[in-house]
Amino acid sequence: MILQDSVLKLKNMISESRNIVFFGGAGVSTESGIKDFRSADGIYMMDYKFPPESVLSHTFFKKHTEEFFDFYRKYLCFPDAKPNMAHIKLAELENQGKLKAVITQNVDGLHQLAGSNTVYELHGSALRNYCTKCGKFYDFDFVYKSNGVPKCECGGIVKPDVVLYEEGLDNDTVENAVNAIANADMLIVAGTSLTVYPAAGFIRYFSGDKLVLINKDSTAMDEKFGLVIHGKIGEVLKETV
Numbered sequence: 001m002i003l004q005d006s007v008l009k010l011k012n013m014i015s016e017s018r019n020i021v022f023f024g025g026a027g028v029s030t031e032s033g034i035k036d037f038r039s040a041d042g043i044y045m046m047d048y049k050f051p052p053e054s055v056l057s058h059t060f061f062k063k064h065t066e067e068f069f070d071f072y073r074k075y076l077c078f079p080d081a082k083p084n085m086a087h088i089k090l091a092e093l094e095n096q097g098k099l100k101a102v103i104t105q106n107v108d109g110l111h112q113l114a115g116s117n118t119v120y121e122l123h124g125s126a127l128r129n130y131c132t133k134c135g136k137f138y139d140f141d142f143v144y145k146s147n148g149v150p151k152c153e154c155g156g157i158v159k160p161d162v163v164l165y166e167e168g169l170d171n172d173t174v175e176n177a178v179n180a181i182a183n184a185d186m187l188i189v190a191g192t193s194l195t196v197y198p199a200a201g202f203i204r205y206f207s208g209d210k211l212v213l214i215n216k217d218s219t220a221m222d223e224k225f226g227l228v229i230h231g232k233i234g235e236v237l238k239e240t241v
């Protein structure tokens with residue numbers, strides 16, 4: 001099926017649906033200038049003094065805290081990033097009452113910045129930071145503008161509210177995301193390689209008949225989708241919403 005036919009099919013599916021859920025990953029933010037992880041130019045593909053994927057783990061955070069924050073500020077903080085067409089169109093779809101929830105693996109807060117209200121952040125958010133000792137909240141700038149290891153006034157280390165490898169996802173967020181998917185009549189999955197669990201396993205809770213994947217590269221789960229569009233999510237949603 002050529003791209004135009006697929007895009008037209010997607011447009012029709014969206015117009016027929018009243019309970020759409022969107023499940024996205026790092027590919028949704030690349031058009032905002034934020035690198036993803038596993039594309040050829042992704043964060044995990046770059047030469048770095050440590051294997052990049054290992055840096056984003058709880059063990060690394062505990063053992064090499066200063067190195068963690070150097071990497072985190074450099075590669076996971078984007079103070080000037082703006083919502084792109086994908087974020088904007090999804091907020092529009094929610095505004096039309098057709099999209100009920102955005103479920104994202106991203107921590108950049110761009111869906112909310114674009115106007116989406118119901119956003120489940122499976123991997124947390126860089127906009128929230130908490131003291132590991134007293135729990136005090138600190139904003140994005142506090143960590144981004146700090147040098148070395150950011151410290152609370154109580155002396156505790158301030159940690160981003162981002163789910164690292166070896167850490168669990170927030171139970172309420174998981175429950176809300178699974179319920180949204182289970183109740184949806186259409187699930188649009190986009191900008192994710194579907195390689196990280198438990199997030200990648202959530203699509204199994206979908207029981208509707210309109211299951212769509214929009215992704216630049218093919219994934220190991222392509223054949224599970226009724227419609228697969230290998231294209232840029234911002235461009236595709238611009239044509240269909």
Ligand code: APR
Nearest residue numbers: 025026027030036037038105191192193215216217232233
């Ligand atoms: N439009 C559509 N797809 C895109 C675009 C785009 N503009 N840009 C990139 N992609 C696709 C890539 O082809 C890739 O398959 O998005 C996918 C991004 O995959 P990953 O980089 O693996 O990102 P993601 O799936 O979100 O990773 C999941 O891994 O390390 C963890 O916590 C991290 O949340 C992250 C998780």
